[in-house]
Structure formats: C-alpha cells, structure tokens
Amino acid sequence: MxxxxxxxxxxxxxxxxxxxxxxxxxxxxxxxxxxxxxxxxxxxxxxxxxxxxxxxxxxxxxxxxxxxxxxxDFRSRSHVLEVHNIADEITGRGHAHSCEVLRHSRQHARGEVAKALHLEQGVDVFHVLIVHFENAVPIQVEDRHIVADFAPGCLDQDFRTITPSAYLTSISPLQEAEQVVRAQDPNAAVRAYLQMAVGEPCLVVVRRTWSHGRPVTFARLHHPGPRYELTGHYTLPGTRKTTSPDVVQLENLQR
Amino acid sequence: MxxxxxxxxxxxxxxxxxxxxxxxxxxxxxxxxxxxxxxxxxxxxxxxxxxxxxxxxxxxxxxxxxxxxxxxDFRSRSHVLEVHNIADEITGRGHAHSCEVLRHSRQHARGEVAKALHLEQGVDVFHVLIVHFENAVPIQVEDRHIVADFAPGCLDQDFRTITPSAYLTSISPLQEAEQVVRAQDPNAAVRAYLQMAVGEPCLVVVRRTWSHGRPVTFARLHHPGPRYELTGHYTLPGTRKTTSPDVVQLENLQR
DNA sequence: TGTACTAGCCTGTATATACAACTTGGCGAG
DNA sequence: CTCGCCAAGTTGTATATACAGGCTAGTACA
Missing domain, CATH: 1.10.10.10 (Winged helix-like DNA-binding domain superfamily/Winged helix DNA-binding domain)
Incomplete structure (x- = not known):
C-alpha cells in the first residue's frame, strides 16, 4: 500500500x-x-x-x-494552451494589427472577477480594456483582469506595443487554462466598439489562465460574429509522415 | 548532408x-x-x-x-482531437440524452461537401441530420457527411443508440481534425429544430476529421446560443501536483 | 593574417544488465 | 474443495558503457 x-x-x-x-x-x-x-x-x-x-x-x-x-520560449509551449494572442494571429494572416487601449488601471476585485480569480473581495487587480483592429477593422474587444501581485509592473506596460497575453507569458509560463466559448448578443458598448449592426451576434471567449497553481488572469474576448472565426487544427502526437491537409477555406455552408 | x-x-x-x-x-x-x-x-x-x-x-x-x-480505446486519445460526442457530454452532466434522426441516407457529394472532403463531384457520401436533446431540450443539430467507402456499414447503424461520432471512432482512430467555431444567426429550419426565438444566435462548430491521411467526415454542429457553451480545460503535459482547479461556473459577466 | 583542423563537450541512440513491483495462473498444503 | 503461496511473465526504473554526429573554440599551419 x-x-x-x-x-x-x-x-x-x-x-x-x-x-x-x-x-x-x-x-x-x-x-x-x-x-x-x-x-x-x-x-x-x-x-x-x-x-x-x-x-x-x-x-x-x-x-x-x-x-x-x-x-x-514560454510562447512556444503547447498550442492548445497558448494564450490566444490576437496580434500574432492577425500578423500571421499578413494583415496589420493595431489597437486602442481604452482602460488600463488598478482596481479592487469585486463579484465575479474576484470569484473567477479566487481572490477575496477588494484585492488589487489590474483591469485592461482594449479594442484590437485588423487592417483598421475592429476584430476583438479584450476585457481582461490580472492579479496584481502576479504582474506588479503591469501599469508600466504599453499595451499598444505588447499585447497583455504576450506580456503575461513573458512573466511566467502558463500552466493551465480554462476556456468557455459561446454565442451571445453584445451589449451596446461592445457593439459600438466592434462597429456591429443591431442583431449581429458575438463570439465570446472567456478564458482563465493559471500559473503556479493559481488563476492569474481572466479575460473576456468579444468578437464580431460575421467577421471572426475561431479555427483550430489538431494533429495527434506522434503522427508521422502525415500530409498536412491544406486548410480549405470553408465557406458558409448554411443554406 | x-x-x-x-x-x-x-x-x-x-x-x-x-x-x-x-x-x-x-x-x-x-x-x-x-x-x-x-x-x-x-x-x-x-x-x-x-x-x-x-x-x-x-x-x-x-x-x-x-x-x-x-x-x-480510440476515444481516449488526445482530448483536443476527440470527436465532440454530444451524448457523452450530456450524460456526463448527469442529464438524459435523446435524439431524433431526421435524415440518414446515401447521397452524391456536391459542391462544398465534395470540396471539404476532397472528393470528386458525385462520389458517394452518407448524409446524417440529427437533433440532439438534453432532458428533452434541443441542444444540437448535427448535419454530417461521411465518406461512403470509409464507413460502408453506415446505413445499418441506428444513430439513436450510437452517435455518428462514436460509430466513426469505432471504425478507425482519428488522426487529425480541423475545427472552426463561429457565432451565426440560424436559418429558419435550424431555429425551428432548436426551438429558438428569432434573433437568438447559434454557436456553430464546423469540423473536418482525417483518418489515414484523408478527410473522412465533415460536420456542421449548430447549438442554441443562450443554452450552450463550448468549454475546455487544458493542462500542460508534464505538469505535476497541480491542484485541479474547481471549474467555477462562470456566470454571464456581461453587464 | 587567414584557413583548416582537431580536441572537447554536447546530444542522440543502442545495448546489456539489474532489481523492484505488479498480475496471473498453477500447484501444493490443509 | 479452498486457501495461500510461489513461479513466471510483464512493466518500471536505474546504471554503465559505447559509438555516432553536431557544434565550438582554440591551435597549428600555411
């Protein structure tokens, strides 16, 4: 025994x-x-x-x-865990990434944020609100909270030149992630940021990431439904001599 | 050299x-x-x-x-690649799964389906259209095409008792998958199947799966936005002594 | 000065050997 | 007949050894 x-x-x-x-x-x-x-x-x-x-x-x-x-490099770690770095995704498509930092402040964790990050009410967190653009078209609203003592230098960062996820991965390797994806109608503010028409849905990704066994960041990522898709390609480990399938651009097949 | x-x-x-x-x-x-x-x-x-x-x-x-x-077991393979088996997901929540098979036929591949499955126009495929229910509430419309010569016994299956994905994994291990997730307004038929109100968005998963280096199945999965979330939990390989984070039920944080 | 070579360190692989722990089946004692 | 024990096969780990091949720095030589 x-x-x-x-x-x-x-x-x-x-x-x-x-x-x-x-x-x-x-x-x-x-x-x-x-x-x-x-x-x-x-x-x-x-x-x-x-x-x-x-x-x-x-x-x-x-x-x-x-x-x-x-x-x-921390960022080269397992791709399923990679923090969804919108800037890399956009530049990887050969497009221009830009962003606008709407908020970048220290706050006290309340309610859902405190709960999601396993913090007591009132503990310091940083709050970041950023709109990301692909070729000047808004493509993501990033609403992120970061545990303050995990990233003490957060307020000194210029998130126009380094995305929050890139900054966080530079601090420490991320070890666990939880992700929830849903379709949802945006509220008025998000709809305005993303320049969406009334009635168009958002693809929302809610993601919590752990490091050293505790949650360190909690992000809500809103994407405009008509303009954005979450794509993934998975290959089983140990697979050899597999012809990499050409990623066919799947058209909208719904009739 | x-x-x-x-x-x-x-x-x-x-x-x-x-x-x-x-x-x-x-x-x-x-x-x-x-x-x-x-x-x-x-x-x-x-x-x-x-x-x-x-x-x-x-x-x-x-x-x-x-x-x-x-x-x-093929199904125990890498969880990122696991065919999203809605029946297991529902029973795993302790709920009752049932389904209604609306279509189960042999067809000739045309247009997008042929293109997605790398087939010539007119090659035989099976077409399956199923509505899945969780405790009698519709939760997924599965619109799937399967390459005929990969699954010759397809028409003999009773997809009320074994889901198509379970059937497919029983044939051969799946080796690669490509997945696209998007938010989309449903058409009238899907909205009716899912008993959705007008204006509610769908979470749509489009998935192609490879076996032996060729695509074998192509599925469009429509979920009702308000009732469904795609959740994932990722742990880096080799991580030890990590306290499994209690999956906090994240409430709708959008104000 | 510049070039070529080599010594030394490193990873990558392969083998032979050893011992521990687990599982099953069979055999023997009661 | 039943229980308990042991032998054989299996995985899991650890070590010592060997050789091939990549990389670098320094040295010898032209």
Whole structure:
C-alpha cells in the first residue's frame, strides 16, 4: 500500500520545471547538461537524458546536439494552451494589427472577477480594456483582469506595443487554462466598439489562465460574429509522415 | 548532408501505429511485450521500452505492469482531437440524452461537401441530420457527411443508440481534425429544430476529421446560443501536483 | 593574417544488465 | 474443495558503457 517512490528522472524534471517556473531559469538560459546532472545529482547519464528528453517533448526545453539544452520560449509551449494572442494571429494572416487601449488601471476585485480569480473581495487587480483592429477593422474587444501581485509592473506596460497575453507569458509560463466559448448578443458598448449592426451576434471567449497553481488572469474576448472565426487544427502526437491537409477555406455552408 | 537514419525505436513505433491504424490491432488487443519485441525485432529491451513508453504518452497504448500492453480505446486519445460526442457530454452532466434522426441516407457529394472532403463531384457520401436533446431540450443539430467507402456499414447503424461520432471512432482512430467555431444567426429550419426565438444566435462548430491521411467526415454542429457553451480545460503535459482547479461556473459577466 | 583542423563537450541512440513491483495462473498444503 | 503461496511473465526504473554526429573554440599551419 505504500506509495511508489518518485522516480529519479521525475525528480530531475520537477527540479528543472521548478527552476523555470520560479524564474531562476529564464527562456534561452542554459539548462545543466546531462553530464553536469550526472555529477551534481548523482544519477546516470541515461536518467538525466530521460528527464531532459521528456522535458523537450513537453515543450519546456529545447536541445541542440553539440551546444546544449536551453529553456524554451514560454510562447512556444503547447498550442492548445497558448494564450490566444490576437496580434500574432492577425500578423500571421499578413494583415496589420493595431489597437486602442481604452482602460488600463488598478482596481479592487469585486463579484465575479474576484470569484473567477479566487481572490477575496477588494484585492488589487489590474483591469485592461482594449479594442484590437485588423487592417483598421475592429476584430476583438479584450476585457481582461490580472492579479496584481502576479504582474506588479503591469501599469508600466504599453499595451499598444505588447499585447497583455504576450506580456503575461513573458512573466511566467502558463500552466493551465480554462476556456468557455459561446454565442451571445453584445451589449451596446461592445457593439459600438466592434462597429456591429443591431442583431449581429458575438463570439465570446472567456478564458482563465493559471500559473503556479493559481488563476492569474481572466479575460473576456468579444468578437464580431460575421467577421471572426475561431479555427483550430489538431494533429495527434506522434503522427508521422502525415500530409498536412491544406486548410480549405470553408465557406458558409448554411443554406 | 545525408539524412540521419530513422532510429530503431521510431521504427518500432511506426510499425505498431501502422498495425493499429490498419485495423490489425484493435482497441484492447494485446501489443507485443517488450521481451517479444526483443526477440522478433532484434532490439534491446530498453529500445522496445522506449518505443512502448512513448506510445503510451501519445495515447496509442495502455500499459499495466504485470499484465502487458494493450491498444488504447480510440476515444481516449488526445482530448483536443476527440470527436465532440454530444451524448457523452450530456450524460456526463448527469442529464438524459435523446435524439431524433431526421435524415440518414446515401447521397452524391456536391459542391462544398465534395470540396471539404476532397472528393470528386458525385462520389458517394452518407448524409446524417440529427437533433440532439438534453432532458428533452434541443441542444444540437448535427448535419454530417461521411465518406461512403470509409464507413460502408453506415446505413445499418441506428444513430439513436450510437452517435455518428462514436460509430466513426469505432471504425478507425482519428488522426487529425480541423475545427472552426463561429457565432451565426440560424436559418429558419435550424431555429425551428432548436426551438429558438428569432434573433437568438447559434454557436456553430464546423469540423473536418482525417483518418489515414484523408478527410473522412465533415460536420456542421449548430447549438442554441443562450443554452450552450463550448468549454475546455487544458493542462500542460508534464505538469505535476497541480491542484485541479474547481471549474467555477462562470456566470454571464456581461453587464 | 587567414584557413583548416582537431580536441572537447554536447546530444542522440543502442545495448546489456539489474532489481523492484505488479498480475496471473498453477500447484501444493490443509 | 479452498486457501495461500510461489513461479513466471510483464512493466518500471536505474546504471554503465559505447559509438555516432553536431557544434565550438582554440591551435597549428600555411
């Protein structure tokens, strides 16, 4: 009945992930090599190899034969968890991204925000309200709350040049995310921001993201229904020699 | 400049995945043990171990110390790729699922359907139109086309007792999926099926799924905006000792 | 000065070996 | 007949060793 001891390779992984999570090891920093782990951790090289190899598969580190092992960019982590960075999405389409910061302030968490972020009423949070444009057409209203002590420098950021999600991923790796998508009629303010006609629905994404085991940000993203689609392409891990399917632009098939 | 040879462990993985994909090894079947692979493939046990261990991580097989290695249920594969099985979702909430099959026929692929499934005009497809109910409330209209020669027994299925997605995953593992989510006003027929008021938007999921490198099914799923949300919870691989966040029921935060 | 080479470190893979823990089936004692 | 135990097969982990190949810095040589 006694629990199995935690394997050595897992201890190594935990140790390295911890040093990454707490900021001791930052992206592009060099991680101890297999031989250094052999020395310092008193394991065999194969055990160190397994730990580092699995961390590679999991996206924590990046290895180059002949050079070493390096902490991966947080943003390159699992794409399902990637904070939906609207700026990258737009520039990836070859279009111009711009935005307008409507609010950027410190507030006290109340009601739903406090509940969503697991905070007591009145704890400090930052509130950001941004409208994002694709080629000058409004495409997203980002209404985001950020736990203040997770991002102390938040008010110093210029969110016209770095999106909140890019800023947050630069602080610490994001480890869990919860997402709810729904179709909803916008209120008057959102409709105005998105320049939508009366009666047009919004695609709303509500997303909470965890780091170090606690929720750190809570975002409501409103998109104009007629102009926006949430697309995803999923490939099973370990699939080889798969012909990447050309992403056919699916037209509106509803008759 | 010469390409690195494909490693032995990868060859083992490819061989086993191929035997699973082609149907030679079916879910719950026993996969050769490490020692059997040592004999038949002329590798060391550690190499066989690595192949089977990685297939475990990737969700292809399931291992039990003392018993052996077994092909995993296709449906237990990566949750991002899981065909959105509305019946499981509803029963998972403790509610009753029922459905009404409005159409279940063989057709010739035309226009968008042929294009989406990479078929020539006129090739045989099955067309299924089903309304799904949660506790007698309509919650999804499933409008699905299936490549005929992928699922020859399709017309013999009773989709009141097994959903199309469950049927399809029972045929072959699904390997890739493409999904588009949007908010859209329903047409009159969909609005009637879902018993929606005029002006209420739909959450529409359009999904294509690949198997063996070709698209095999194409589904349009209409959900009533006010009653339905698409939820997802994502955890990074390799995350340990994370307290599973209680999924707070996020209320409608829009004021 | 500049080029070519090499030593040394690194990752990537492969093997042989060892021991622990789990599961099942069979066998023997009661 | 039943219970308990043990042997065999299986996975899970750990180690030592070996060789191939990539990368870099420094050195020897022209």
């Amino acid at each position: 006694s629990a199995r001891p935690i394997p050595r390779y897992q201890q190594l992984k935990d140790m390295i992930v911890e040093r990454i999570s707490c900021g001791e090891l930052r992206p592009h920093d060099r991680v101890p090599s297999e031989n250094e782990l052999v020395q310092s951790m008193n394991v065999s090289r194969m055990t160190a190899n397994r730990a580092l190899r699995e961390l590679t598969d999991e996206g924590y580190v990046h290895r180059v034969a002949g050079r070493g092992t390096f902490v991966a | 010469s390409a690195r040879p494909i490693p032995r462990y990868q060859q083992l993985k490819d061989m086993i995945v191929e035997r699973i994909s082609c149907g030679e090894l079916r879910p719950h079947d026993r996969v050769p043990s490490e020692n059997e692979l040592v004999q038949s493939m002329n590798v060391s046990r550690m190499t066989a171990n690595r192949a089977l261990r990685e297939l475990t991580d990737e969700g292809y097989v399931h291992r039990v110390a003392g018993r052996g290695t077994f092909v995993a």
